Amino acid sequence: MSTANPRLRADAVRNRQRTLEATRALLADPDATVTVEAIATKAGVGAATVVRAFGGKEALIDAAVSGLLAPLVQRARDLLSDMAPEEALRTFLLELIAFQAAHHAMNAQVETLDLPAAEVEQTRLQQAILAMVSQARETGAIRTDLDATVTMTLISECTYAIARSRATSSELAANYLTVLMDGLRPQTSDAPPAKASSSPGSRSS
Amino acid sequence: MSTANPRLRADAVRNRQRTLEATRALLADPDATVTVEAIATKAGVGAATVVRAFGGKEALIDAAVSGLLAPLVQRARDLLSDMAPEEALRTFLLELIAFQAAHHAMNAQVETLDLPAAEVEQTRLQQAILAMVSQARETGAIRTDLDATVTMTLISECTYAIARSRATSSELAANYLTVLMDGLRPQTSDAPPAKASSSPGSRSS
DNA sequence: AACTTACTGAAACATGCATTCCATTTAGAC
DNA sequence: GTCTAAATGGAATGCATGTTTCAGTAAGTT
Numbered sequence: 001m002s003t004a005n006p007r008l009r010a011d012a013v014r015n016r017q018r019t020l021e022a023t024r025a026l027l028a029d030p031d032a033t034v035t036v037e038a039i040a041t042k043a044g045v046g047a048a049t050v051v052r053a054f055g056g057k058e059a060l061i062d063a064a065v066s067g068l069l070a071p072l073v074q075r076a077r078d079l080l081s082d083m084a085p086e087e088a089l090r091t092f093l094l095e096l097i098a099f100q101a102a103h104h105a106m107n108a109q110v111e112t113l114d115l116p117a118a119e120v121e122q123t124r125l126q127q128a129i130l131a132m133v134s135q136a137r138e139t140g141a142i143r144t145d146l147d148a149t150v151t152m153t154l155i156s157e158c159t160y161a162i163a164r165s166r167a168t169s170s171e172l173a174a175n176y177l178t179v180l181m182d183g184l185r186p187q188t189s190d191a192p193p194a195k196a197s198s199s200p201g202s203r204s205s
Numbered sequence: 206m207s208t209a210n211p212r213l214r215a216d217a218v219r220n221r222q223r224t225l226e227a228t229r230a231l232l233a234d235p236d237a238t239v240t241v242e243a244i245a246t247k248a249g250v251g252a253a254t255v256v257r258a259f260g261g262k263e264a265l266i267d268a269a270v271s272g273l274l275a276p277l278v279q280r281a282r283d284l285l286s287d288m289a290p291e292e293a294l295r296t297f298l299l300e301l302i303a304f305q306a307a308h309h310a311m312n313a314q315v316e317t318l319d320l321p322a323a324e325v326e327q328t329r330l331q332q333a334i335l336a337m338v339s340q341a342r343e344t345g346a347i348r349t350d351l352d353a354t355v356t357m358t359l360i361s362e363c364t365y366a367i368a369r370s371r372a373t374s375s376e377l378a379a380n381y382l383t384v385l386m387d388g389l390r391p392q393t394s395d396a397p398p399a400k401a402s403s404s405p406g407s408r409s410s
Numbered sequence: 411a412a413c414t415t416a417c418t419g420a421a422a423c424a425t426g427c428a429t430t431c432c433a434t435t436t437a438g439a440c
Numbered sequence: 441g442t443c444t445a446a447a448t449g450g451a452a453t454g455c456a457t458g459t460t461t462c463a464g465t466a467a468g469t470t
Contacts, residue, residue: 009416009467036458046419051459111313146380153370154381161366165358175355176363183388214437214446241428251449256429 018043019053023064030104034061062115065106069121072099076128085135086142090177092132093159097173100163107164126156142184151184223248224258228269235309239266267320270311274326277304281333290340291347295382297337298364302378305368312369331361347389356389 008016022043026032036057040047054060075095079088100107110118130152136142142151162176213221227248231237241262245252259265280300284293305312315323335357341347347356367381 007416011467012417015418035456037456040419047458048419048460049417052417057458108316146383150377150380151384153377154367154384157366157370158363158381161362162359165362172355172358175351176359178351179356179359179385179388181388182390182392183384183386185387187387212446216437217447220448240426242426245449252428253430253449254447257447262428 015043015045015049016053018045019050019060020064020067023060024068027061027064027068027106027109028103032105034105034109058113058115061109061113062117065110065115066117066121068103068106069118069125072096073121073124073128076125076132080128080132080135084141085132085139086181089129089132089136089155090181092129093155093177093180094173096159097163097176100160101173104164107160126152129156140186143186145187155180155184220248220250220254221258223250224255224265225269225272228265229273232266232269232273232311232314233308237310239310239314263318263320266314266318267322270315270320271322271326273308273311274323274330277301278326278329278333281330281337285333285337285340289346290337290344291386294334294337294341294360295386297334298360298382298385299378301364302368302381303375305365306378309369312365331357334361345391348391350392360385360389 019039022039023034025042026034026038032038036047036050039060040050043050050060051057054063072095076088076092079092082088083091109115110122130148133142133148133152133155137144137148146154158176158180162173165172224244227244228239230247231239231243237243241252241255244265245255248255255265256262259268277300281293281297284297287293288296314320315327335353338347338353338357338360342349342353351359363381363385367378370377
């Protein structure tokens with residue numbers, strides 16, 4: 001969708017591309033300070049060019065982040081159509097954690113700046129997770145005593161938290177997923193057709 | 206440690222107090238920008254006084270945050286000695302979420318600045334949670350197939366995430382706790398020898 | 411090749427912030 | 441009441457950062 005505008009000179013297109021790539025690279029670098037200067041240096045252009053490329057730093061970050069998020073959305077949809085919903089959910093969350101952990105610097109920007117396009121992608125991502133949740137509810141793989149949207153919010157927020165944890169290791173991520181998925185399973189107290197199990201009942205909140 | 210220094214003039218002591226209180230108030234205000242100017246205005250003193258009070262903004266925030274966290278640590282310990290560990294854990298997490306949600310602005314500061322004293326309190330807080338987890342493991346209330354420290358990390362990170370969630374409502378918090386506690390319970394598939402507390406003492410870590 | 415104009419980038423500018431200076435004020439001792 | 445040193449606060453400073461300017465450069469057209 002991007003390289004369209006015919007009123008753009010060739011070198012401008014090239015520099016926009018470089019700027020975007022440099023920005024993405026910095027967003028993935030945990031130690032980098034994402035300033036216009038840094039982006040310009042990495043892209044091999046002047047600071048003014050970076051600013052002009054998308055109409056300001058904020059718009060640039062917005063484009064970079066949403067471009068980073070879009071493939072994730074597609075991936076989520078693909079997974080859901082390829083395997084059982086709860087398996088798709090688990091697989092996707094593992095990948096999501098890896099992605100977010102790798103793009104540590106991105107989170108700070110998302111929280112500081114106002115990024116409309118990125119928010120759209122984030123919403124799509126949540127909707128993709130919601131789709132997984134909904135289907136998993138229908139197959140009885142996860143509990144239905146909680147609202148589906150609440151379940152989704154809970155999943156995405158916690159996943160986000162684990163990913164941004166300083167101590168993030170694949171071990172922690174795996175254990176997190178274990179606890180989360182177990183907690184999401186229908187519990188003996190609320191799921192009629194459960195296996196034999198007699199733990200102390202849980203109380204409704 | 207606190208109001209001690211006898212070489213401090215009376216008005217200086219008073220202004221330090223005001224500065225601290227103003228800082229805490231701003232940290233609890235979600236819309237406030239926590240700048241030296243803002244603190245000074247709120248405290249009714251000059252910016253220079255604010256900066257001098259603790260030797261710089263960072264040290265001031267450090268003092269304010271750690272002062273805010275310390276009572277929480279005490280509360281966690283009290284709860285643990287007053288009730289069953291898993292109940293103490295649940296109760297405390299609910300309060301912790303409420304606290305962190307109310308001190309939204311605090312989180313940004315903690316992540317941006319280097320706050321040694323606050324980190325000490327945060328460590329104590331995690332140790333208090335770890336104590337709850339350890340005791341709950343011994344009574345068979347929560348699963349033991351995960352490392353106790355990992356379990357604690359998971360709990361505090363997720364709790365932190367839920368608290369900082371924009372959409373934080375008491376409903377979300379309650380549902381989060383439900384899923385978390387259910388996920389932490391010994392699972393039918395992996396915790397057969399945990400029914401009675403007769404298992405051989407295998408608390409290695 | 412000449413020409414037009416979009417594009418570029420170093421430097422100037424603007425902004426928001428913490429910190430420091432210093433003339434003035436005030437607490438505390440006598 | 442007088443004196444002195446500590447404390448104050450408004451202004452000045454320094455710094456980091458995003459944005460704009462403008463003289464120069466090079467892409468695209470003829």
